[in-house]
Amino acid sequence: METRPIEHYKNTVNESSALIARLKRIATMGMPIQADDRSADSWLAQGMPPAQLHEVFATMDDAACGAGFAVACALVGGAAPVMWLRTEASERQGGRLHAGGLVEIGLDVSSLVLGVVEDEASLLRAAADAARCPGLGMLLIESWGRAPKIDLTATRRLMLAAEASGVTILSLRIGADPVPSAAATRWQVGALRSRPLEADAPGKPAFNIELLRRRGGQAGLRWRVEWDRDTYIFNKLAAETAAGDTADAPLAVVPIGAGDPAALSRAGVSVAADRAAADDAAASVRRTG
């Protein structure tokens, strides 16, 4: 038989009074859900809104793109340390995480804690514990396949835990179809051809991003972005040049957030990359490794 100390009930009372206060506050504001009043482009320079649950969908073929985007989101939002939870199925089918590659995206791997769990049920259980840990910057939950246990109830729990602890939770769903969820935003990430470097070498990571859903805000927006790990910023790529197989011409970088001077100055740095564009025929051999 379990005997609960009196403190436990005190805590419950405190929690419920806090909840009532919050509900009152929401009622007076007349805002049932928090609207995102930031501009649609703000995530490029600031990352995803903190202390919320976000979903990132990627097909199985684009698994690495999804993971790269997720890590980049943690970096751009300055969220550290990162805890990455994944299942054995992910390790088996998607390959294991490679520290060398994570470093090259810009992540400080010494702060990364990786949890590999047996199945989806333990994934959710571990995620529930991690979501309550305010010391974490970002919790990354990688699921592989349909993962039916990550449903409306599970996501609502995670969302509540994120709001309480301040941890940004990113649910990376590889090979899954969107189902109803309580996440604040939902993204679809796909591969995008990079701006090739000298000697026809593949360039920096580039992604096709679509904002499928956003609570209290505009959705259905698309971006073509390139991740710059030196400046921790997503650079927008000009849309017209990126389409199709004919895009062998170099893509132009467009400074982001024209109305936002801070973002502009940061973007300015990234434009002045010290690498020559692909049409610089003089340098035809690139040093590797």
Added chain:
Amino acid sequence: MRPHLFVGRDETPVAFVETVAGGIRLKALDRAAVRAGLEPGLTLADARARVPELEVYDHDSHADHEWLERLADGCQRYTPSVALDAPDGLILDIAGCVHEFEGERRLAADLEDRLARRGLLVRHAFGDTPDTARALARYAGAPAPDEKRAVKRLPVAALGLDEDATTALCRAGLKTVGDVMARPLSVIAARFGEEAAMMIRRLDGSVKGPIVARRTVAKIGVERRFAEPITRTDYALEILAELAAEANVQLTERHEGGRRWEARLFRADGLVQRLRIETGQPTRDVALLMRLFRERIDSLADPLDPGFGYDLLRLDVALAETLDASQLKLEGGEAQRGDVAQLVDQLSTRLGRTRVRRFSARDSHIPEQAELMLPAAETPAPTAWITPEKGEPPLRPIYLFDPPQPIESMMSEVPDGPPHRFRWRRTVHDVAHSEGPERIAGEWWRREDIPTRDYYRIEDRRGRRFWIFRHGLYSEVETPRWYLHGLFA
């Protein structure tokens, strides 16, 4: 051995058999079988002819050993220093441990009682050294007034020499250990080897053989005994919390915190259940410890079973590290990192230490060996990772396949170049951009025949980026194969 078979059973003789060259032979017998005139070494056919009702089981030496280990665990209620004397003996160092029992004979009686409840018949002996005790327990000699003379009256077999040496000693007219001891040691050593001389010196007490204890003695241990065994696990946990508080008092005095804790719940019937937890940071937080113990109990394959009740609980701090009282309160940042450490401890306890990991760099140029996954609970020292060069794209993939996945290269522009098109997981990829080769040689100082790998970073027409390699140069291998080793973001 199947202990439950021996409790309260009827008188049907039981034998354990093993298959050796020349047929199935008896390995071990119970009392009824011995009374019926059987002995180990007999063939099963002979035994069956003599005792038709004989029950026969396969002998399982691993199970025997495990059982002996469990008994040894149980004996740690008497002394922390218990050694196995395989296949069927235990050696306890009870020096300084008899005060609970008013004398060594009471201790031995208590131990025999407990084991008898499990149907075990044991023989014990005391000795000044482990070797004399062992010899006296295992071999029967003529009665003697004291230990020294008892040893001398043991048969020469007690020396534990091989069969030939024992027979040779008997033929030479040396029937007892005392007979051998009366001879000069140098003669014995010359004729029967250094080993025999050593054994004699051990038995006469001039050399003390070491007890190879199964476990090291913990720095801090607290325990509580119960006259009336407790049968409720909840209550046992409450006691455990009190023990943790007691241990913390000792830790505080030493300015230390525990990192590895072990709780042992001794059952009245002689078995013991152990719960081990480990924390990433030294701690003296009872609430945290109890939470981890509960996690550990939840994750047990078999739930805790008090049986007839626990009559002794012990909590050991197996590893302690410096922890100053003010360390966590100095600055907020430290406390925040502590949160993550707690989370790591909690998940490590529930999922298993190896499932919660951190990366650690290793000095190897082979990509899959250049990093190590260490349990996060061990807080590895931060290692230096190579900082990527500014302006470069990522040169290493974020997902790595181990082992690399074979791909089918369908077209190569030049023999030494990357494929123009390849098939992986039933999908054809057309290569749009590529870079390479980055040549990674095998560790030729370990093995010479490891082929060189030529790595290429490639991007297909849909923008997916791969890390592929050709296993072997054309000069090394006739038709080198292609593998996909990783995926870039």
